[in-house]
Amino acid sequence: MPDGSSSGLSLFPPLAETRFQLEKLAELLQWKDAPQLRHWQETLQHAEARLQQAKVRIAVLGAVKSGKSTLLNALLGADRLRRGAGILTSIVTRVQPGEISRAHLRFKSKSLLDRQFQAALAFLQSSDSSLPSCELDHASERQSLLHWLDEQPVAEDTSHFGEERAFLRACLVGYSEAVGYLSNSTEVQTWSGEESYQHQAWVEQDARAVFLEDLLLEEPGWTWQGTEIADCQGSDSPNPLHFVQVQEYASRSNLLIYVISSRIGIRQADVRLLRNLHQLGLADQTIFVINLDLNEHEEQADVGRITEQILRDLRQCGWQQPHYFTFSALHLLLQRKLELTTREQKQLEFWQDHPVFQISANAWKIFQEELHLRLVHQQSQTLLAGEWSHWQRLHRQVSEFVERLQATLSTENLDWEEWQSELQHRQRYLRYHEQNLQHTLKGGEKKWRQHIDHGVRALFDRQEGRIWSSLERFLKQLELTSPKDNFSPNIQSMLWVQEVREQLLRWVVDEINVSLLPEIARLRSEITVLVNQAVEPFFEVLDELQQKEYQLHSRLQKGSLSSIESPKVYWQFPEIEPISFTTTLAFQTPEQLRSWLLYGQSWFRALWRKERNLQREFHQQSQRELKRQLLENLDFDVLNYQENLKYRYLWSGTQQLLETILVCWQESARGCQADLSGLLGQLERLRSERKQLMPLLLQWQSNWRELSIRSLPV
Ligand SMILES: Nc1nc2c(ncn2[C@@H]2O[C@H](COP(=O)(O)OP(=O)(O)OP(=O)(O)O)[C@@H](O)[C@H]2O)c(=O)[nH]1
Ligand SMILES: [Mg+2]
Structure with a gap:
């Protein structure tokens, strides 16, 4: 029986309730298409979309x-x-x-799968030239390869490729079932309700799991x-x-x-x-x-x-x-x-x-x-500090709007001109600050880009950066195991390649990632702080303007809403999947392996002719050559990673952050130009209904205030 003790955490701030209250207000006023109300509703929608991302x-x-x-x-x-x-x-x-159970399965793209498949195949081909080549979308080729894998006795020195064998098998067995989900881009398959249980079958069997890249459940x-x-x-x-x-x-x-x-x-x-x-x-x-x-x-x-x-x-x-x-x-x-x-x-x-x-x-x-x-x-x-302030601003703006409306409805002779000129003044003031904000962001871009550049360069500097010094230590300590007695140079080369690949992976995980990942996090948060510092004064302008207005018009008691301390503006770096160093690294492509293999064969032939100290020479030369190849690959891969980290992750995230900030500022600025001129046409009607309307508005206000008090940050 469910014990019901897991109380849910609601989205913070309470956007759904806010939307509900705004709809209610529109209903009370019988004024569904009011531009001001629509603007607030859109602001909420945007916040909701952002919060869907932030996790x-x-x-x-x-x-x-x-x-x-x-x-x-x-x-x-x-x-x-x-x-x-x-x-x-x-x-x-x-x-x-x-709301209901859903399973979203993201399948690998066809090209990624092909690459992985051919790489594994290249390993096995090194051990046995009788291994048929195979394109995954040819049924007959799949069948003969599967047949070969099933029939071929596993020789002692090929048993090392167990992982590749298992992977190939899984691809071959599962292919006909998975092919419907594979395409040139990554496909997402969604199963809902009872059907969503099917996802379990896809993760528990290798012959299916090999096709998957990501699995997300909604529960x-x-x-x-x-x-x-x-x-x-x-x-x-x-x-x-x-x-x-x-x-x-x-x-x-x-x-x-x-x-x-x-x-x-x-x-x-x-x-x-x-x-x-x-x-x-x-x-x-x-x-x-x-x-x-x-x-x-x-x-x-x-x-x-x-x-x-x-x-x-x-x-x-x-x-x-x-x-x-x-x-x-x-x-x-x-x-x-x-x-x-x-x-x-x-x-x-x-x-x-x-x-x-x-x-x-x-x-x-x-x-x-x-x-x-x-x-x-x-x-x-x-996570939500920035969103909280954004919401709080909107909340205040709506309160102000309703209070103005109440004042308008209860005064017989309203001075529209004064009102209009005040509004125009506000608009000019905010337009000025918006331009300034845009200048600040433009000017900042260059600085922030440089900051990212320096940070990344410091990490990857050939002389002083941590990453290269660690990779060089790896290369220095790298020792290939001695070749087997009955070695075939083909297989031995591939075994060494595999050995090095595994050691490198382990090194990256244990030695490099543990300092790289926190460094990236540090860089990300430095940029976030710098950007926040730059934009903070502009949000203060908004808040001050409103605070002033609000105190002027507010009939709320001190000690309620206005005394609530909001957290500092704190916009978070957006949710972008970080670039993985480990998966960018060397020895991923079959071409590299093949070239290494060819090298091994020619070496073997050359040595054979000389017929002396074959095994030791082969070992030493291989080690030298493998290190050279590895270094070459690493040079390329690290540079590639560095550029991706800079542009696809840090810079692209910063740009998104800047866009969000600008949009939020503009939304808030527009929201505080509570323009009642659109109300003119409605005013006579509302005034004639004011006897019924006023108590309802009061009631609405108290619910509205309640929202803000309930959503105080902890
Ligand atoms: N007797 C007993 N069995 C348990 C307990 N917790 C889990 N199991 C069983 O142990 C098995 C493994 O549990 P899982 O939850 O699948 O373990 P896991 O950590 O997710 O395993 P992997 O996904 O394979 O890494 C299941 O059959 C569970 O039902 C327990 O407290 N007592
Ligand atoms: Mg499990």
């Missing part, structure tokens, strides 16, 4: 089978994410709130608006790229929930990931869930013992006083889930009188409260 992110992390998906399901109150034995989570599965059970929670791959997943995806998602998250199974405790892979999170500066954002396996622990003392052990291990990883919760995710899921299988029913009954039951239930409650607090805090303090 507080929560990453659920942990080892394989620690219960990550189970915990997420417990939070949703339904079995929405596939859970069970084996490595199921092959892709970061993101969950956002939605009514996830009620925290403006947030996203992600079920990440296990820290000990055998696929090294999974670790990268987890690292990258975690580094963008505001909160991390690390799940540790009480049955298993902390494993070696956890230690690596935990240290990594620490280095990324995410320690304070991490909370731990010790997932109790109720079948394993008969009594409380046992739980205590295990908890102690886990805490000791966490201290080793850098958490002196970890924030942790101890409960059984499966138990809570079964309690909340609506339809139970007979087995689940039995399990639940069996646990009914379990001595640890109460500890688990209490911890769950506190866990949810903690989650709520942290999310609200994140939303109000950082």
Whole structure:
């Protein structure tokens, strides 16, 4: 049964209610097409669209089978994410709130898939020239390759290409089912309602998961608006790229929930990931869930013992006083889930009188409260501060508008001329400031661009930058393993290529990303602060103007609305997917591999003719050549990454930020030119109705004021 204790977090500020109240006002005044009201409604729509993008992110992390998906399901109150034995989570599965269940699956583009497929094929071809070539869209070629893979005995020295074999197989087996979703661009497939369960089949089988690039679920059970929670791959997943995806998602998250199974405790892979999170500066954002396996622990003392052990291990990883919760995710899921299988029913009954039951239930409650607090805090303090001020301005403007209207309706002889001239004065004043704002943004662009340029250049400087010094250290320490006795130079070359690729990947994850990702975050926040500082005075102009007007006309008591302190203008860097250093790096393309392979073969022939110390020479020369090739590739890839980071991420984000700021300023400026001239035609009618209208307006005002008081930032 759902316990209903997860209270939802509403979008902050309360846009939907604001829209509702504005509609009500239009109704009261029977004035649906008033330009001023329409302007405010549009302002709200824009804010809503921006807030749809802005997300507080929560990453659920942990080892394989620690219960990550189970915990997420417990939070949703339904079995929405596939859970069970084996490595199921092959892709970061993101969950956002939605009115009904929806699954959005983004498929790889045809060209990306082809590239990956041909690269894997090139590896295998090196080991066996009888391997047929294959274009994925040729059914007969697929069939013969699959046949070859099934029939060919796996020789000892080719067993190293297990990963490539598995990938090729998955592509071949799943292709006919996936082909409908593949095209030249990335395709998004959406399943709604009952159909949305189909997504589970796509993530749990390799023959389908290989075609996927991204998976987003909308779930009514996830009620925290403006947030996203992600079920990440296990820290000990055998696929090294999974670790990268987890690292990258975690580094963008505001909160991390690390799940540790009480049955298993902390494993070696956890230690690596935990240290990594620490280095990324995410320690304070991490909370731990010790997932109790109720079948394993008969009594409380046992739980205590295990908890102690886990805490000791966490201290080793850098958490002196970890924030942790101890409960059984499966138990809570079964309690909340609506339809139970007979087995689940039995399990639940069996646990009914379990001595640890109460500890688990209490911890769950506190866990949810903690989650709520942290999310609200994140939303109000950082993410939405700018939007909050924007909304607050609109709120004040509408109040002012209604008060003016009331004044107009209750005065018999209104001095329109005075009113008009005041409005014109305001318009001139704001136009002047708008021009200034635009000048400031134009002038700032050059400075900010330079700031980004310097920052990125400092990171990637060949002499002094951290990235190259780290890459050079990598190249220096790189040692190829000795060749096998019965080596075939073809296979040996490919094995070395693979070996180097894996080592490089690991190096980037453990040595480079841990400093690169925080540096990028720092650069992003520096730019954000600089831009905010530059535009702040312009928002102050708006606020001052309004404050003055507002105090003049306001009949509200001091101590209510006007005394509420708004947070400082704080516009956030927009949501753009960061560029991944790891996936930009070398040895991705089959061409590079092929050229290396050709090189290896010619070397072998040349050496063979000389017939001396073949193996050692081959080893040494290969190492030299591979390092040279790698360096060449790295030169190109790092430059490529650097440019993308600068232009496609930092600069493009800054431009978006500037656009948003300008639009918001203009919206607010227009909103405070509360132009009642459009009202002239309506005035006689409204005046004749004022006896009924005034009390209704008063009532409306009190609801309107209520909105603002309820939405105070925490
Ligand atoms: N007995 C018991 N089983 C549990 C508990 N939590 C999870 N399980 C089971 O353990 C299995 C693995 O749980 P998942 O939630 O799929 O684990 P995961 O961490 O998402 O695993 P991957 O996605 O493969 O990394 C599932 O069959 C769960 O039902 C628990 O507290 N007690
Ligand atoms: Mg899982």
